[in-house]
Amino acid sequence: MSLFSTARVAHLVCLTAALLCASFGASAQTAATFPNKPVTIATPFPAGSGPDAVLRQVSDKLSKLWGQPVLIINRPGASGFIAIDSVVRLPADGYNLLQLDSEHIGAVPHLYKSKGFVPFNAFDPVAALFRTPFFLAVATDSKWQNMKDLVAAAKAEPTKVNYGSWGIGSPGHLGGEELELLTGTEMTHVAFREFSQLFTSVGSNDVQWSFGSIPSSQGLFKAGKIRYLAVAAPKRLPQMPEVPTMAESGGPAGFEVNSFVTLVSPKGLPNDLKAKINADVIKVLADPEVKARFNTFGFEPLSWSPDEIRKNAEAKGKTYEQLIKRKNISLD
Structure with a gap:
């Protein structure tokens, strides 16, 4: 290799390292200063519904923690696609979040095959909010x-x-x-x-x-x-301790019916921002006022990581896919 080639390679290596360091520094600075403007959360649930009510309480606590407004925009209808379409093309910068439940993620793609909606190709899981049994x-x-x-x-x-x-x-x-x-x-x-x-x-x-x-x-x-x-849960609920589980009542053992609700971001949210938002949501969910409100609804606060959200959503999606195929259920 010529001296010129060696020098050129060394220059490129240094330039690449500098760019990586700059990129990491910018990312870290973004997480450290986030948010420095209002955050918006779109939801497919109507105003006054259970998921909307708890989201507003969580957003109020996040607003106080972050020192910035956290705005809720209700976009119900079309099985969640009105809300989904309003967010999916927005910047993945932490300022544009979307509330979805496990059915939007696990069932809707199989009910609307013509739309080609693959949730985790379009969105990154960020934070879990709650799970509710039925x-x-x-x-x-x-x-x-x-x-x-x-x-x-x-x-x-x-x-x-x-x-x-x-x-x-x-x-x-x-x-x-x-x-x-x-x-x-x-x-x-x-x-x-x-x-x-x-x-x-x-x-x-x-x-x-x-x-x-x-x-x-x-x-x-x-x-x-x-x-x-x-x-339809493995244990009796503290809010209704007199109601037996499915197995105790003579139904199939291990049969569960529940739904969980999460926050997602347009695909590409930097990992440091994802970690910050996740940690801050978990902190808010531990607030006694939030826990008390969740308790009145029978909602179980969740402290899942983004990877745990993905794992649980994919497991539920497999179950839903089998049930939908079994009866050829479609909303196309």
Whole structure:
């Protein structure tokens, strides 16, 4: 190699090292000074919903921690795509975040195959917020006293037993599909547009059962219109300790129906920013006021890392994919 070539290589090596150092320094400085302007979080959930309510409390705490406004923009509709499309092409700088649940990440891609939506090709997981389990609700005067009764009725008359949910591809729908699979039964699904319509119909026996979370179903539960046969979780919930688990009620052991909610960023968020936002959200979730509010909803705060969010989302996505393929469910 000539002296000129050797000198040129050395120059390029030094230049590359300098650029890498500069890049690292800029990245570290970005994390150290973030945020220095308002942060915006878009959400596909409507104002007043459970996920919206807790997001606003979390954003208020983050605003105080960061010394910058954290603004919530509600963009409900189109199975989350209105919110998704509003954020996906924005800069991956930490100032543009999006709230998504595990169904947006795990079910929607399989329900809308024509859209070619691959969540983690478009977004980076940043921070988890909470997980919510679901109860199986029936009318107060239902003849079923436990899950054993419900499963026996479904086996005795295939397709005669019906259940409601708040939409095709919702946890309430796919949870029902999984219950069918695990119990060898066939039931009829009825989709509703509104939670209020759903649980009113359960209470009047227009539909025979439904899954529901504490915030979505407690109104009619407290009014004495519905009761819970079981919680689809491995343990009883502290908020409703009298309600048995699926296994305790005669349902399939290990059967869980839940949804978790996360914050994501457009793809390419620097790792140092990702780590900072994740750590700050975890700090906020440990705040006693936030924990108390989550407790009223029956929401479990989550302290997952971005890698843990991805792992849990991909596992749920595999389950949803199998259930969707089994019945050829599509929203295209």
